[in-house]
Amino acid sequence: MARLINIDTHSDDRGSLCVIEKNLPFDIRRVYYMFxxxxxRGGHRHKKTIQALIALNGSCEVFIENENEKKTFVLASKTKxxxxxxxxxxxxxxxxxxxxxxxxxxxxxxxxxYIEEGY
Numbered sequence: 001m002a003r004l005i006n007i008d009t010h011s012d013d014r015g016s017l018c019v020i021e022k023n024l025p026f027d028i029r030r031v032y033y034m035f036x037x038x039x040x041r042g043g044h045r046h047k048k049t050i051q052a053l054i055a056l057n058g059s060c061e062v063f064i065e066n067e068n069e070k071k072t073f074v075l076a077s078k079t080k081x082x083x084x085x086x087x088x089x090x091x092x093x094x095x096x097x098x099x100x101x102x103x104x105x106x107x108x109x110x111x112x113x114y115i116e117e118g119y
Contacts, residue, residue, distance in 0.1 A: 001064065001066055001068070001069050001071070001085065001088065002062070002064040002071065002073065002082055002083060002084050002085065002088045002090070003082070003083050004073065004080050004081065004082055004083075005023055005080070005081050005083060006023075006079060006080060006081075007019070007020055007023055007054070007078075007079045007080065007081050008020075008022070008023060009079045018078065018079060020052070020054075020081070020104070023081065024052055024081075024083070024104065025050065025083065026050045026052075026106035027106065028104050028105070028106070029105060029106060029107055029108050030103075030104070030105035030107065030108050030109060031102070031103070031104055031105070032102075032103050032105075033056070033100055033101060033102045033103065034092075034095075034099075034100070034101045034103070035098075035099065035100045035101075037060075037092075037095040037099065037101070040091050040092070040093045041091065041092045041093070042062075042090045042091040042092050043089075043090075043091050043116065044089065044090070044114045044115060044116045045066075045086065045087055045088055045089040045090065045114075045115045045118075046086040046087075046107075046113050046114060046115065047086060047112075047113045047114075047115060048086050048106075048107060048113060049086055049105055049106055049107040049113050050083065050084065050085060050086060050105070050106040050107075051083070051084040051103055051104065051105050051106070052081050052082070052083055052084075052103070052104040052105075053075060053081065053082040053084065053092075053101060053102070053103055054075070054078065054080070054081050054082075054101070054102045054104075055075035055076055055077065055078070055080075055099060055100070055101055055102075056078055056100040056101070056102050057078075057098055057099060057100040058076075058095065058096040058097065058098045058099030058100065059074060059075060059076035059094075059095075059096045059099060060074075060075055060092050060093065060094055060095045060096070060099050060101055061073070061074055061075075061092070061093050061094040062074075062075060062082055062084075062090055062091070062092050063090065063091045063092075063093065064084070064088045064089070064090050065088070065089045065090075065118060065119050066085075066087045066088050066089065066119065067087070067119055075101070089115075089118045089119060
């Protein structure tokens with residue numbers, strides 16, 4: 001099931017720096033981000049891809065469903081990261097104005113990795 005993790009954050013009088021790569025349970029192979037979102041995104045799960053979602057600006061809701069559980073997460077912190085397992089059917093919705101949602105993925109894009117049927 002999806003879970004929130006803290007991102008290592010180092011702050012001083014110059015500002016804050018977040019370190020992501022050593023916190024993730026996978027090697028990063030794909031990076032993309034969403035902005036100016038006007039409708040629900042996602043609506044699928046994966047065969048093998050693990051993803052990490054971070055709201056770099058603004059906020060959004062991420063609905064997760066797997067064979068055992070349904071849960072909604074609110075992403076609204078630059079220092080929190082939502083890890084999605086391959087079996088987590090997910091949608092992202094209710095984006096606030098100015099939201100930038102960063103997605104880090106364990107696999108390169110492969111249309112055959114997507115499963116669009118929910119549970």
